Amino acid sequence: MQTGGYSDFKNGLLEQATSLRARIRSGDHTATTSGLAQSLIQGNVVILPADWAADFLLYCQSNPVACPVIGISQPGDPALPELGRDIDIRTDIPEYQVFRNGERAEKVNDIQSLWQGDFVTFVLGCSFSFEDALIRSGLSIRNVEEGANVSMFRSNLATKPGGRFQGNMVVSMRPFISADAIRAIQVTTRLPKAHGAPVHIGNPELIGIRDISAPDFGDPVTVRSDELPVFWACGVTPQIALENARPPIAITHVPGKMLLTERLNEELAVL
Known part of the structure; x- marks a missing residue:
């Protein structure tokens, strides 16, 4: 350029x-900033x-x-x-x-x-930064497609204590078919200040999530039968640490x- x-x-x-x-x-905009x-x-x-x-x-x-x-x-x-x-x-x-x-x-x-x-x-x-990178690489982001907030879940993945703060990780989820999930890993690995690579792919129960259709924060999004849920660390994690501290x-x-x-x-x- x-x-x-x-x-x-x-x-x-x-x-x-x-x-x-x-x-x-x-006060004219009070909604999610995903996709903006x-x-x-x-x-x-x-x-x-x-x-x-x-x-x-x-x-x-x-x-x-x-x-x-x-x-x-x-x-x-x-x-x-x-x-x-x-x-x-x-x-x-x-x-x-x-x-x-x-x-x-x-x-x-x-x-x-x-x-x-x-x-x-x-x-x-924030993961909204890597959403932009994923879209520019040709991937489709379900929560952006559906005009929704991203799905976020409390997990059983422990964080390391720091002073008076400790707690489990909150994760954000975006579904992809297998080939696109691999591409998403490649793209987000280059963005460590936007949470980097996923922390889990596949069965949500393995990280303590019982119902993928009922997020703890944000909105539910469609997960199709041929898609894998892909989970990234989320910046809502400190809110759990605040609850504990x-x-x-x-x-x-x-x-x-x-x-x-x-x-x-x-x-x-x-x-």
Whole structure:
């Protein structure tokens, strides 16, 4: 791609991100962000008081597949300039989940009234970024096809404890025929900051999932008789760790409703 053409392409994507975040900030978009802002990184979000941040960072560093860190804010600062020029984490997610003492207390569309001067924001890589890579490689993504949120499940796959945080992994699922599953492995292996290669393929009961049609988070999608369910580590995993650690307050995104950044998915790739 010529330099001018690439510059125009990226500028168009940045305008798209700004426009989408403006719609989210105004409350016009409160739905899933799956399939939106293709080519731009989307992020899972965890917001914690500063005295919990070191433990959470240790947990992420101990579990880089489920919790790949792509951004951390300064304490009390709602901006994330390395991820976007005008991001305000208090308003720029379609829907937030508020945890109080580990319990899912309420969902809100902005957190300005809840903001604390010691809050630290963590942004983690998201499988929606590798969905874009899969689509560009010619694969079809069922939840995008069906206009649904991705299916996410609590699994029996243990994560490594980090400080006060521990718990089992949440996994996201996308079905593929065998040949496409192999291709999906090849594509996602190059994206470790978007969870990388799958953690399980096939029989969901082997990882503690009894009913593939009843996800714990997100929406059910069609799994055809000739398809294998393919499971990736999911950025909702920290929400299980929050339930177990029980900080006095924590705020996350609602699963599937992500932070839209201004960085390109290709920046997550390894050669």
